[in-house]
Amino acid sequence: MEHYTKITLKQGKEYAVLRFHPWIFSGAVKSLPAGISDGDIVEVYSSAGDYLATAHYQQGGIALKIISFTQRTVDEDFWLERLKEAVERRKAIGLTDHAGNNALRLVNSEGDGLPGLIIDWYDGVAVIQTHSAGMHLAKPALVAALQGIFADRLKAVYDKSAETMRSTEEQGGKAAGRSTLTDGFIFGQSEMPVITEMGHRFRVDVEKGQKTGFFLDQRMNRMFAQFYGKGRKTLNAFCYSGAFSVYALKGGATRVDSVDSSAQAIQWTRENIELNGFPDELHREYTADVKRFLPASEEKYGLIILDPPAFAKRHNVTHNALQAYIHINAEALKHLEPGGILFTFSCSQAISREMFRSAVQAAAIETGREVRILHQLSQGPDHPVSIYHPEGEYLKGLILLVG
Numbered sequence: 001m002e003h004y005t006k007i008t009l010k011q012g013k014e015y016a017v018l019r020f021h022p023w024i025f026s027g028a029v030k031s032l033p034a035g036i037s038d039g040d041i042v043e044v045y046s047s048a049g050d051y052l053a054t055a056h057y058q059q060g061g062i063a064l065k066i067i068s069f070t071q072r073t074v075d076e077d078f079w080l081e082r083l084k085e086a087v088e089r090r091k092a093i094g095l096t097d098h099a100g101n102n103a104l105r106l107v108n109s110e111g112d113g114l115p116g117l118i119i120d121w122y123d124g125v126a127v128i129q130t131h132s133a134g135m136h137l138a139k140p141a142l143v144a145a146l147q148g149i150f151a152d153r154l155k156a157v158y159d160k161s162a163e164t165m166r167s168t169e170e171q172g173g174k175a176a177g178r179s180t181l182t183d184g185f186i187f188g189q190s191e192m193p194v195i196t197e198m199g200h201r202f203r204v205d206v207e208k209g210q211k212t213g214f215f216l217d218q219r220m221n222r223m224f225a226q227f228y229g230k231g232r233k234t235l236n237a238f239c240y241s242g243a244f245s246v247y248a249l250k251g252g253a254t255r256v257d258s259v260d261s262s263a264q265a266i267q268w269t270r271e272n273i274e275l276n277g278f279p280d281e282l283h284r285e286y287t288a289d290v291k292r293f294l295p296a297s298e299e300k301y302g303l304i305i306l307d308p309p310a311f312a313k314r315h316n317v318t319h320n321a322l323q324a325y326i327h328i329n330a331e332a333l334k335h336l337e338p339g340g341i342l343f344t345f346s347c348s349q350a351i352s353r354e355m356f357r358s359a360v361q362a363a364a365i366e367t368g369r370e371v372r373i374l375h376q377l378s379q380g381p382d383h384p385v386s387i388y389h390p391e392g393e394y395l396k397g398l399i400l401l402v403g
Contacts, residue, residue, distance in 0.1 A: 002073045004054065005033050005042045007064065014046040017053055017066070020388035022110050024055065024064035039133030041067075041074050056116065056134025065115035065132055079138060080145040083119075086112040087149060095382050103195035103204070104382040105216050110392050111384040117142070120212040122193040122204050124155035127212040128186070131164050143186050156188030158206045160213075183207065194275070198223060200246050201275045208264065210309075215240065217379035217395055218307065221343070224375065224399060225305060226251035228341050232302030235259065235335070237290045237328075242269030244305045244343075249278050253303070259286045259293050294331040303341045304332045310348040318350050322359045325351070329363035333371070333402060342400040345377070349394040356396045370403030 009017075013028035024044065036042070038059055044052045044066070051071050055064040067074065067082075086107045090096050095104050106126065107119040116132030119142075126146050130136045143157050162181040194203050197219060206213040222244055225234075229248035236245045239258035248256050258269045266285045273283050286293060290308070306328060311321035329344055336342060346356045353376075364371040377397030379385075385392040 001071070005036055005040055006045055007033065007042045007057070008045045009047060009052070011047040014052055017044065020069060022066040022115050022386070022389055023062045024066070026061055026063040029063055039137040041134065043071065056132055058133050065134065067114065076141045076144060079141045080148055082114055083107065083142070083145045083149060086114070089384065090382055093381055100199045101197055103197055103214065103216060108383045110389045111386050113386070118212065120216060122195050122206065122213065124153055125158060125190045125193045125206060126154060126156070127158045127160050127206050129164050129212060130161040136161060136165060139186070147187070156190040157186045159183055159186050160206065200250065202241065202243060202246070202272050203268070203275060205268065210240065215243065217383045218243065220380045221377050221397055222247040225303070225343065228303055228399070229253040232341070234303040234305070235299070235301045236305045237294070237332070238306065238308045239269050240265050242272045244307065245269060245283065246272055246276050248303065249273070249282055250276070255282055255284065257284045257286065257299070259288055259290050261287065261289045263287045291328060294335060297335065299335060300337045301335055301340060302337050303343070304336055305343040306332055307343070307345045311346070311351070318355070321348055321351055322355060325356065325359035326362045326366070329360050330366045333363060333367040333369050336402045338403055340402045342402055343397065344400065345395065345397040347395050349391060351396070353393070353396045357398065360398060360400070372401045373398055374401050375399040
């Protein structure tokens, strides 16, 4: 077995590792060996000299991200095995080889025991995002593993790591070559894939789109929009590429208004509405800042969907983010008809479920509306959360009945 650089933890700092938490913070490390570099594979030991885990090292607050709790060689066979396990998890719950769905998340970082790695599948186009230097360096082995698993079903692999790696660099990491990264195809070429989700069709721009191109984590939540959309005039705020709009129209919404500050997002929304065969008179789109659109509008809706981008990406801005959630939810509540329904979400990892619910409660108090919780939502099953890593539950959602 290959020998890796050894890192020893301070006395008493091994307990989180023994509870299988995949992160080790820099303050828990006794000392760093000379010559260690971002992305190095290391073995972690307790102060008593006991092996604890194998991890990727990276300069920053989270110094070590664990990729194995058993001592072993990390080679191409290791990555192939881990990716096969991730695919099998999704197969076991019916998410692969499904006639109505040909897009899903294949690897969800810590939720699949692979911190720093995201892989999304869009009908044969795999989009990779690396969030750590270690996963960046493992990319050739990961692409080989995808080719080994999917063979001819794999049309292309697109690397969309540049932005996430630059963000990591700003937070303290210094992996060689990261700052000059550009996105692009590692393997194959592809036009914008057209995926099928629950029988609906969406064109996914993996090159220009946010994240990997499409928000797969909302699949199950969008089904509620189809259920509750019947007979309701609907506002899809922060619509991105209009997925919630399509579901609401499929459910029988009398009209859907889609709003986003990005003209490109509105164009994608328009294309997806057309792709699913809905007539123009059922849909209106607005290129506008939702925070300005709502106060200026006199419309009342039977259903409003609020799925904003993350208002807090770091813990030091949570106060401002909570104020933003209070404001936007209060505005939405003012525009709901009696008996209306509000879908409201936060994808800010720094905002806990309790904090988000308190912000929505504050908005309800501010408006004086009668509000009841119908559903509490999270990300879909292809975005699993390790029970040892609660931080992985980033998506929080509420469906509210408003009197």
